[in-house]
Amino acid sequence: MRTSRVDPGSERARAAGSAPLTETQVQRRGPVGRLFAAHPRVADVCIVGSVLLLGIVTAMLVAQTIQGATGLGMYRPGAPTAWLVPAATLAGALLGAALLIARRARPLTVTVALTVLAVVSLDTFGVLGVLGVCLAYALHNVALTHTARTTWLTCAAVFVTVALALLWWQEIGLAEILLWSDPIAMPDGDPGRQLTEPPYSPGRRSASVSLLLALLVLGVATGSAARARRAHAQGLIERYEAMARDRDHSAALARASERARIAREMHDVVAHSVSVMVALSDGAGAALDRAPDSSREALRELSNTGRTALSDMQRVLGALDPDSTGGGDSSADRPAPVETDLATAVERFRVAGLRVSATGLDSPLPADTSLRLAVVRIVTESLTNVLRHAPGAASVQVCLRRSGSAVEVEVLDSGGTRPGTGGGTGRGIVGIRERAALLGGRADVGPLPDGGWRVHVLLPLDRADQAITR
Structure with a gap:
């Protein structure tokens, strides 16, 4: 058996005519977007889970970096640093993920807290970890809920603060993970290069600064784009609501005009004839005894006037009844006169x-x-x-x-x-x-x-x- 295919556009049009337009309908999100829009907590769980997973991977890479850099003399074998820095990296990921849960309600507060946490982590342990990613998420919500001026000032303040901390205190960053994550095999004897302290290398640390800048700009860009889409959708919704109000107002005016037309037609068709009929009946009653011929003439005219009024009434009712127009003939919009x-x-x-x-x-x-x-x-x-x-x-x-x-x-x-x-x-x-x-x-x-x-x-x-x- 064949089934008819329903046009989604017509379904949406019928739905729009009977229900208010929503932001989800305007933005035309995909299945994942509709899920996140309907259930924001699901998006929060996904973000927290991704931050924690990235934090675990980063902590493992930091541990391998420390193991490889120990052969260079950067760390003493068996020192507490071998486990303390990776643990701090994982703890930073946990705290950053916990702060991100509140980013929707207080994005600026969360951004400031993450910036302070990043500076403390760099000052104490020399590692940023995944806090740069957390800052990008927070700035996304800042751009989504605040003006462009506030967003870019916040982004600049965060970048300058964290970048200075990176250049001043960072010991393990992107470059170190890429260069030293594998253990370095040294010949027997003393290492070829003794490093009692990590050398200050602007080249290596600038890689972390560049990565931080890219993350922050990406967060602001995605948030600004989402804000623009939301503003566009809200504008469409407001225009739709204004059109609906205009449509309802026009319908109300049309109903009032039609009621006035009905009242005018009833007045023209009925009131005149009824007034004449009343006068005729009064005259016929008064002249019944003294002038029976005049009374009979008045009664005949009364009968004719009544028939004319009845015919006019039927014409008016026929013009007002949409089922009796015979397919919407425009000539039936107004009743034709009898005479x-x-x-x-x-x-x-x-x-x-x-x-x-x-x-x-x-x-x-x-x-x-x-x-x-x-x-x-x-x-x-x-x-x-x-x-x-x-x-x-x-x-x-x-x-x-x-x-x-x-x-x-x-x-x-x-x-x-x-x-x-x-x-x-x-x-x-x-x-x-x-x-x-x-x-x-x-x-x-x-x-x-x-x-x-x-x-x-x-x-x-x-x-x-x-x-x-x-």
């Missing part, structure tokens, strides 16, 4: 009881559906506000004018004679201004000095419509 006939909309408010006088309703509007719908919605919203907030208004004027470059809509009312039916939500005026702004126009809405209310909207025509008008 864009301004005269029909105004007549409905007349039947509801508003004393509406209209002029210019027969002016030809552009073929642009968005502009025609905006005109109908603006007039409908204005008349709904009169019906709701200024009942009993003596006169309501609707004026539609079309010039060569714009369509002008004006709705004036004389003010109500009875208290309004509700405070409203304020979305109507906001919707008028938004519709005008979306079409590049402007809306002036406010009270009149002598009482009443005025809505004045100017909607520009595009170039094609202007050419048709001319």
Whole structure:
């Protein structure tokens, strides 16, 4: 049976989308690096073990060097030096390994302690042993946790201090181990060369100084590189977190915008029709006995308005339901209007009881559906506000004018004679201004000095419509 191969990149992308990005993911460490990053104590054990192993090997080489140099007269046969110096070398390795355990928490303190231990070992026993390697490990952590200036000043101080001690006190170093580690076979009699004290040899001791410098620079270089990689990874993580915050913020804004759009559509589709239906039902009830024909006309208009509201509601719900868009058709993003006939909309408010006088309703509007719908919605919203907030208004004027470059809509009312039916939500005026702004126009809405209310909207025509008008 065949199995599908999963792309690691896609797995990482899905993981990144559901979980925070980590430094291990950014740096792409190998198996050993991931093990050490997840378990730092394992790395400490490996370092301590390597230092101890190197210390044992160095102590054995120091013992062989002393045995070979004894034939040169450097040491007396059977002197305590034959075992004391190798023991001191091994003890230095043990102390250095013990100090390295604390290098993560206090790298500068460990570096100073190792420097003091190296000077004491050189002054007392004339041997550095593996303390140079321990200093390299300590400086690695100094470079990893401190600035470059602090790191290089520490490295220079350590090098100068230990190098002077090497040149002044060292008896067994790299050159001596390479030259004298094998026993020297001498002819019978006195040695060919008597050495009561080790000769001062800048050439031999400079080899140890050079090795020390290489170890210290290597420790600083590896630590600085690790610090740079860590800073780069941290920068990537911060940018990832910033992008995630921006994504969440954008999603929140999108949700808020969608809620506002839903509220606006519900207001435009439902509030107007419900207001008219309430006015129609009140009028039909009041005129039922004295004017049954008018009541029947109002009830028929009430029924038609209710059906229109229901149809509009279904269109809004269909546009908001992603499963009913039929594959994401962009035309369903906003509900299509049931009607864009301004005269029909105004007549409905007349039947509801508003004393509406209209002029210019027969002016030809552009073929642009968005502009025609905006005109109908603006007039409908204005008349709904009169019906709701200024009942009993003596006169309501609707004026539609079309010039060569714009369509002008004006709705004036004389003010109500009875208290309004509700405070409203304020979305109507906001919707008028938004519709005008979306079409590049402007809306002036406010009270009149002598009482009443005025809505004045100017909607520009595009170039094609202007050419048709001319």
